[in-house]
Amino acid sequence: MEMIKNALGRMVPSEINGRPVKPYAGAFADMVSGKRKAAPPIPRCFPGRVNKVINGLDAALDKLPLRDGMCISFHHHLRNGDYLVNAVVEKLAQRGFKDIVLAPTALFPVHDKLIPYIESGVISHVEGSMNGDVGLACSLGKMKRTATLRSHGGRVRAIQDGDLHIDIAFIGASAADCYGNANGVLGKSACGPLSYSNVDSLYADCSVVITDNLVPFPCIPWSIQGGNINYVVTVDSIGDPAQIVSGTTKLTKSPTQLLIAEYAARFVDEIGYIREGLSFQAGAGGISLAFNVYLAEMMKKKGFTASFAHGGGNTVLVKMLEEGALKYICEGQCFDLDAVRSLRENDNHVESTLSISYNYHAKGCIAHMLDIGVLGATEIDLNFNVNVNTHSDGLLLHGTGGFPDVAAGSDVTIITAPSFRKRIPIIRENVTTVTCPGELIDVVVTERGICINPKRQDLIDKTKNSKLPIMSIDQLMDEVYKITGVPEKVELDDKIVAVMEWRDGSMLDVIRKVKT
Amino acid sequence: MSVNILDRVAAGKADKSDVLIVCHKKEAGHGVKVTVKSSVRAFFGKHIESLVARKINELQITDILVEVDDNGALDFAILARLEAALIKMGHNVTKPLLDDACFDHFNPDFSRLRRSRLYIPGNNPDLIINAGLFGADSLILDLEDSVAPEQKFDTRFMIRNILTCKNNFLGASERIVRINPLSCEYGLADLEMIVPARPDIILIPKCETADDIIKIEKIVAKLEQSHGIPKQILFMPLIETARGVINAYKIATASKRSVALCFGAEDFTRDIGCERTRDGKETFSARCSIVYAAKAAGIEAIDTVFSDIEDSEGLRKSTVEAQSIGFCGKGLIHPGQIRIVHEVFAPTTEQIQYANRVMQAIEDAKSRGLGVIALGSKMIDAPVVERARKTLELAAKMGIDTAKKEVR
Incomplete structure (x- = not known):
């Protein structure tokens, strides 16, 4: 790996976790000429009525294509009231999976419970925003690989451009039907839009809606559309919407x-x-x-x-x-x-x-x-x-x-x-x-x-x-x-624990380990 | 050095922008040791340690352990706490630890606007460091009701350092300190520490007789002389008992230093044995009495505090009422209240336009050599002219462009 000086004079690496990257060249530089977006695998509709419902997370995980090193994603519409990230990671850890790339749209103090899984290597690193103790753990060099921080728009771009490949997207929804149409405005766990997960549902290899409120087909409005969803998982609760106010x-x-x-x-x-x-x-x-x-x-x-x-x-x-x-x-x-x-x-x-x-x-x-x-x-x-x-x-x-x-x-x-x-x-x-x-x-x-x-x-x-x-x-x-x-x-220490990626995928800056 | 040194003494607290300093007496040969725990240790740890050690060495204290538990305190606050701790411990500190006392902002002035006087608890540096940003006419650094008895000693050092610090944290606001009553154990010590720091005004609480003022004036005058203070510090008597209301005129005229009488409804209602209500009927007569006493003495009257910071409509109503019975200002406890009070006390566009027409009419009459002045069908007599002059003077003081508002 080579360090290069970018347009702001910051020294940035030429590759992240083995993926080659370019230095930041200006706020509106051209990094795309001649390139095409990534695409998800081609699915098929089988004949007959569709029912994708699985009862409970365990039964769902039995069916999902799980593997070491996979990338899983979540939204943060429930902010500090989210139950799903912790629950899914805990169950994957119990099943012995490791080196998981966690790609949430953001993490909150409620996710401090992930720290042991970062320390034990169940989670190799985070691609996405980190708040609180998970960020602290990253700063202290506890992540096995280099984390990438992106803006909201930058995350969408990374997924669409193929820089961030999501294997399984977990999408909590306060209302969903058997087909996977879902929204966040109806039901006891209503938390607003489900917009963060839209791109995940379109580009992930496998997209899973998790709901505590299964409604008759069709679930309207449909922020997430069933044509993009593999499974619908029912659980007791996806989170506490009262906690979105922080x-x-x-x-x-x-x-x-x-x-x-x-x-x-x-x-x-x-x-x-x-x-x-x-x-x-x-x-x-x-x-x-x-x-x-x-x-x-x-x-x-x-x-x-x-x-x-x-x-x-x-x-x-x-x-x-x-x-x-x-x-x-x-x-x-x-x-x-x-x-x-x-x-x-x-x-x-x-x-x-x-x-x-x-x-x-x-x-x-x-x-x-x-x-x-x-x-x-x-x-x-x-x-x-x-x-x-x-x-x-x-x-x-x-x-x-x-x-x-x-x-x-x-x-x-x-x-x-x-x-x-x-x-x-x-x-x-x-x-x-x-x-x-x-x-x-x-x-x-x-x-x-x-x-x-x-x-x-x-x-x-x-x-x-x-x-x-x-x-x-x-x-x-x-x-x-x-x-x-x-x-x-x-x-600060020389070790790079995370990179700041600009909107266009170029390297804006690095975050170094804090000396302890 | 004193022989009666206490084993362990603490000053301050590790709240935001403050510091807890604990000094331990050590046997000869221990030397000076300073430990620093700080939320800003990465940036100011070394600075704090060397500042404290330097001051200890300057005082020639040879054996001591100073534990600093800091939460982002600025130097003036650290030194206030350190000085309080060392003196409580029994050390002889002959001059303030804060270097180069600055008196540039000392400017006692009778004629200032005093629409808004904002109370700041004197022992809370976090509230003090931004107090000057909000445009209050006067800031009251409080040593009295908002400070617990066991904190009075430490608070005096904090307020003195704020007043004499090179950084002006109080902005263009008038600098007032509310001392404790002379009748209690703290009053005299308050004056001895605060007067040399040169506040513009001393707010004297629980004034009941002229004698309360006269006694304080004697002490203040003596301190001014011994410290070479070039101008007289002014007074603001606070009346908050029935006895004080009855003696209000005598209180107002007891000293030439008094700029205004203030009213305190909280203590007053307790004194007369009734509940304080929202519409304030129970204090109406007392407030009027204070206005009359002040005006008869040729000074201003300032109304009590409005203490519900959520209720901006209530504040507006209360301020309108205060203005309507002759008060020139209001007591406040939150900077968010300032804007409303200033709006209420500002002359209206109509008042300014009328005043401008009155002044114009006088000019016209003069130029035409007329003795009788008329505006429209109305005769203009001396009180009308005087009021117009005052309206324009007030508007000018408030920075309102009076010419622009003239519609002809």
Whole structure:
């Protein structure tokens, strides 16, 4: 394996787990000329009525084509309330399988139970987002092979382009019929869309719907379509939907977070984007949700209606939709149960697949139709490069989500973050890990200063007479250092434990083992 | 060095942005040892260790173990905790451990706007470090009700360091410290620590007689002189008992330093033996009395705190009512309340337009040599002119562009 310097000056490997990869060459570089997408095996419909139902996970695993080294996938629509990843991995471990590649769309603290299986080699590595202790285990070098982190759109691309081959896709559904049509809006475990699993159902060798609510054929709406499903497995419960609301999806009371959200909304107003037909996406996290509240207030005051909100549905957006301040919500996941209800009942609240939403290797995606994208970060550097995955001490603790896709697509990408957390400054000379290149970041909003990327002279001009605390990013870093002091440099191990893959499959950066 | 050194002393707590410091007395020959546990150890572990060791060495303490349990505290907070611990232990600390006291922001000013006065618990550095960002007219660093008795000692060092720190954490807000009443064991020690740190205003709680103010003024004046403080620190008496209400005028006129009388409904309702209600009928008469006493003394009156942070409509209503009976400001406990209070106290567009027309009419009358001034069919007399002048003055102070709002 060779290390190559990419377009951001980061040293990246030429292959990952034996698969050759290219260095990052720019946010919209061409990595595809002359290539075709991957394709799943060709199935056949046998004569007669179809019934794919199997009772219980054990009986299902008896039938599935299991093997060492296989890649299995899951969605995270139930977020911290998911029961399935732990249950399936535990049963595979009991059956003695090892070297499994786990390809979830994200993992949450509830999945901390996977750690022993990572340590024992049942799971060789993760391809997908990792939150909490699984990320920590990866940082400490406990995974046998190198993990790959991808954005939502990047994961879809990797599957479609053949970089990530899924052997068996497990798709939890709160309602499904005997044929495999399924949705996430009906039943006791309703958690919203099933959009994360759409691509899995289309491209996996074998796709399995797991449900705790078998309904008569046809199951409508059908977020997952039975023509793509091999088996339907019935279980007592797929998870606890009450747990989809977590710390990152609650409205904040923190005065500092509220101030940052208010600054961001005022900035959007001053650059002239509070207007008829505004489209926006504000992700999870207290500041983003509060931003939605301020934005709604401003739109209402001026009598404008937003055209669509994209991303995670939540109670604030639902209120806007129901009050007529917003025409449509197009979403891939729900952040609370109010959003689940709205998705079920409101025709203007629709589910969109991750390919339609975020995929760079598609013929357009919704993220590229956004006016405003508001996103969080753990670090931002003087070149506006953003890190959302690792902390400054090198620990991998957060997933990527749709960050790079939204940043690449939005007219104006705004990062909201406190200027320091505890004593740790957010603005650094260099980020620990690049999640998203600075060329896609337009504005950084903190409680102590707002920095506009010098590439956006238009935004600088529009806010020339602003009363907002606008300053250069160097100045903000210096001011924060005056408060916190300059942090010591953290030494990391040479061993690469994970790679950051850009939307197009190129190598953006690496994550190194943390010294213990 | 003192001979009565305690074996083990602690100060602070390992909450966010704070630090717990535990000092252990050691036998001769042990030397100075500092251990650092910290949530930011990877970035500031070495810095914290050397900062603490340097201060210990400067004090010529030779044998001690200092255990630092840090959760992201900034240096001013670490040094406040260390100083409190060392003094409690019996060491002789003659000057503050925080280097280069900065008094650049000391600016006692009678004529400031005081629409919003926000209480900040003085022992919570996490709330203090961002307190200056929200645009409150005044910030009250509290040593009294929000600080438990066993924390009063540590809190004085925290507030002193905040006031004298080179980093201005309090923004452009007026700097007020609420001390404990002089009648209790903490009041005098509060003044001795806080006055040299030069707050703009001392908020004096539970004022019941003129004498309460006079006693404090004597102590403050003496401290100002001995510390060479160039301007007089101002007072804000807080009235929160029936006796205080009855004596309000005497309290207001007891010292030339007093800028406003404040009302405290929580203690007042307890004192008169009734429940505090949402519409505040039980305090209405007391609040009016305080306004009259303050105005008669030529100073302002500021209303009690509104304590339900979720109820923004209730806050608006309460503020409108406070303004309607003559208060110029409101007490607050959350920065989210500031905007509403400032909105209520801002003159309306109609008021500004009317004031502009009044001033214009005076100009017109002057230029035409007329003695009697009329606006439309109405005569304009002195109180009307005075009110118009005040409206425009207030609007200008609040940064409202009065010219723009003129519609002719």
